[in-house]
Amino acid sequence: MLRKVVFLDRDGTINKDSPNYIKNWEEFKFLPRSLNAIKQLTLNGFTTIVITNQSAVARMLISLQELEQIHTMMRKMIQSNGGKIKDVFYCPHMPDDDCDCRKPQPGLIHQAQKKYHIDLSAAIMVGDSDRDIVCARNAGCGGAVMVKTGNSRKAQRRLAEKGSAPDFVAVDLYDASNWIINTHA
Numbered sequence: 280m281l282r283k284v285v286f287l288d289r290d291g292t293i294n295k296d297s298p299n300y301i302k303n304w305e306e307f308k309f310l311p312r313s314l315n316a317i318k319q320l321t322l323n324g325f326t327t328i329v330i331t332n333q334s335a336v337a338r339m340l341i342s343l344q345e346l347e348q349i350h351t352m353m354r355k356m357i358q359s360n361g362g363k364i365k366d367v368f369y370c371p372h373m374p375d376d377d378c379d380c381r382k383p384q385p386g387l388i389h390q391a392q393k394k395y396h397i398d399l400s401a402a403i404m405v406g407d408s409d410r411d412i413v414c415a416r417n418a419g420c421g422g423a424v425m426v427k428t429g430n431s432r433k434a435q436r437r438l439a440e441k442g443s444a445p446d447f448v449a450v451d452l453y454d455a456s457n458w459i460i461n462t463h464a
C-alpha cells in the first residue's frame with residue numbers, strides 16, 4: 280500500500296496555463312517555485328503523480344506522441360532539479376465525451392490507485408481548478424489543496440456554489456507543499 284501520495288494537476292499548478300492549450304515543449308513554462316516544490320515533496324518522502332485533463336488531444340491540437348514528449352521533458356527537468364514524478368495519468372477526451380477519466384470524474388485517480396495500490400484516504404490532490412477539488416472528493420482522497428496560480432478565484436466561487444471548499448488555499452505549489460509537509464509528515 281502506497282501512502283503519502285500527492286496528486287498534482289499540471290496546467291496552472293506545475294506550469295503556466297494557457298487558453299490556447301499547451302501544444303509543445305516550447306509552450307510549457309514551469310511556474311516559479313514549482314520545481315522546488317516537487318523536490319521538497321520528494322525529499323520528504325512523498326510520491327507525486329500527475330493527474331491532468333488534456334482535451335487538446337481530442338481537439339486534434341496535439342498528438343499523443345507530442346503529449347508524451349512534453350511529459351518526458353517535464354519529468355527530466357523535475358528530476359534534474361532533485362524531484363521525482365512517479366507517473367503521469369491524462370484524460371485525452373472532450374468535455375462532452377462522457378468518459379469517466381476527465382476531472383472532476385475520479386477515473387484517473389482510480390487508474391493510479393489500481394496501478395500502485397495507493398491509500399487514497401491518505402492522499403492529497405493539488406490543483407488550481409474546482410474540477411481538481413471535486414475530483415479529489417469524488418475519488419475519496421484525504422485532502423484537497425487549491426493553488427492560486429491559475430483560475431482560483433472563479434474556481435473557489437464555483438465550489439462555494441456547490442457547498443464545497445478546499446482544505447487549504449495555497450499561494451502556489453511551493454506553499455501547498457509546505458502545508459502538506461507540515462500537516463501530513
Ligand SMILES: [Mg+2]
Nearest residue numbers: 288290291407
Ligand atoms: Mg489546472
